Amino acid sequence: MRQYVxxxxxxxxxxxxxVSIIVFSLTRLIPGDVVVLMFEExxxxxxxxxxxxxxxxxxxxxxxxxxxxxRVVQGDLGESLWTKRPVMEExxxxxLVSVELGIMAIVVALxxxxxxxxxxxxxxxxxxxxxxxxxxxxxxxxxxxxxATLVIVMPSIWFGWAPPLQFTAYNQNLWQHLSQFIAxxxxxxxxxxxxxxRLTRALMLExxxxxxxxxxxxxxxxxxxxxxxxxxxxxxxxxxxxxxIQIAQVASGTVIMETIFGLPGMGRFLVxxxxxxxxxxxxxxxxxxxxxxxxxxxLVDVTYAYFDPRIRYQ
Numbered sequence: 001m002r003q004y005v006x007x008x009x010x011x012x013x014x015x016x017x018x019v020s021i022i023v024f025s026l027t028r029l030i031p032g033d034v035v036v037l038m039f040e041e042x043x044x045x046x047x048x049x050x051x052x053x054x055x056x057x058x059x060x061x062x063x064x065x066x067x068x069x070x071r072v073v074q075g076d077l078g079e080s081l082w083t084k085r086p087v088m089e090e091x092x093x094x095x096l097v098s099v100e101l102g103i104m105a106i107v108v109a110l111x112x113x114x115x116x117x118x119x120x121x122x123x124x125x126x127x128x129x130x131x132x133x134x135x136x137x138x139x140x141x142x143x144x145x146x147x148a149t150l151v152i153v154m155p156s157i158w159f160g161w162a163p164p165l166q167f168t169a170y171n172q173n174l175w176q177h178l179s180q181f182i183a184x185x186x187x188x189x190x191x192x193x194x195x196x197x198r199l200t201r202a203l204m205l206e207x208x209x210x211x212x213x214x215x216x217x218x219x220x221x222x223x224x225x226x227x228x229x230x231x232x233x234x235x236x237x238x239x240x241x242x243x244x245i246q247i248a249q250v251a252s253g254t255v256i257m258e259t260i261f262g263l264p265g266m267g268r269f270l271v272x273x274x275x276x277x278x279x280x281x282x283x284x285x286x287x288x289x290x291x292x293x294x295x296x297x298x299l300v301d302v303t304y305a306y307f308d309p310r311i312r313y314q
Contacts, residue, residue, distance in 0.1 A: 008298050012291075019290040020072065020283070024065050027282045034081055034277035055081055068283065077284035082276055087284040090269065097167075097265035098254050101188070104181050105250045108189025109196055110243070117200025122227060124205060132197065139194030144253055147187045148260045165262040184257035191253065192246040199242050203235035237304055244300035248293045 035052045052058045056067070071078055077087035120132040155161050163183045170177040207213065208231055216226045255267030262268075266285055273281035 005298070005302065008301070012294050012298075015294055016287065016291060020069060020287055021065070023283050023286040023290075024061075024068065027279045028061065030274065030277055030282075032277055034279065037277055038081070068280070072287065077287070078280035080273075080281050081278050087280050090281065091266060091284060091288060094264055094266045094269050097263055098251075098258070098267060101181055101185060101254050101257065101263065101265060102247070102250050104185035105188035105192065105253070106243070106247060108185050109193035109246060109250075112189065113193035113196035114200055114239075117197040118204055118227065118232060120197070120201045121204030121208065122223070133201070136194040136197045139190045142191075144187050144191050145256050145260065147190075148184065148257060151183050151187065152260070163261065167262060167264050180261065180263070184254075184261050184263070188250050188253045188257060192250055196239060196242055196246060200235065200239055203238055204231060207231045207235045240300050240303055244297050247296050251289055251293065 035048055035055065035057060038051065049058070056064065059067075068078060075088070077091070079086055080090060083090070116132050116136075120129045123129050152163060152165075155163075163180065168176045168180060204227075208227075213226065213231055216230050254265060255270060257263070258265040258268040259271055266289070270282065270285045272278075273285070
């Protein structure tokens with residue numbers, strides 16, 4: 001196990017290196033020039049070339065990339081072009097918000113998807129099964145930004161109430177702080193849970209047709225024991241994979257939810273940085289998100305051994 005984890009950690013290096021190259025290149029393809037934008041905003045200086053040299057943008061791209069990568073290796077993601085604050089410090093202030101929203105969304109997805117998927121499988125082709133499958137398709141089909149807009153607009157029209165859009169820190173009011181995550185977490189959780197539910201149902205149906213399950217039924221074991229102890233655990237390995245993929249989807253979905261619901265997380269920070277052509281921020285946030293996703297995939301692979309003791313990492 002230790003050797004396997006070490007190899008996977010070493011494989012993360014070329015993966016993140018490739019991500020850094022892609023992110024660095026794509027940020028330079030964003031239409032517009034940050035120097036011109038800052039000059040128009042009269043943020044710094046009055047001379048374009050002097051400002052470009054001050055920001056280090058007058059050098060060739062390969063030199064800019066090597067300089068930035070050298071700082072990243074040392075744990076320094078650079079400084080924001082606008083605020084002159086370290087990018088890591090800016091991310092640290094916003095990371096907790098995004099992590100909190102992501103965890104709540106995944107919890108909602110699992111709490112909805114796993115029980116419904118199992119129930120739909122053991123009640124195959126019943127009214128409950130058709131209702132669950134139809135709901136899952138609806139959750140996959142409806143865009144999250146549309147649901148978020150309805151959650152904000154419709155209650156205000158019908159009931160004169162709208163979800164809180166002004167962020168409240170946990171040390172100010174804990175309940176109000178948690179309540180502002182409920183709506184976006186449910187919206188993100190429904191979209192992710194729909195995929196997990198459909199896969200759980202399909203895998204449970206496959207496992208329930210196995211000979212050892214028929215043997216368990218023939219022994220007179222209770223339905224709860226057969227389903228949870230024998231079938232559910234064996235069906236979970238592919239589900240763990242899709243959960244890891246859904247974490248990446250939730251990470252991308254937080255960008256939209258944080259923007260709509262006014263949450264000061266990394267997603268909203270990234271959108272603002274793109275509008276301002278703040279290259280170090282865009283690069284740093286994307287690289288950090290990629291590192292989190294790669295780390296989660298490693299954790300998912302290691303988790304396989306718990307659900308299937310036959311898996312060995314040699």
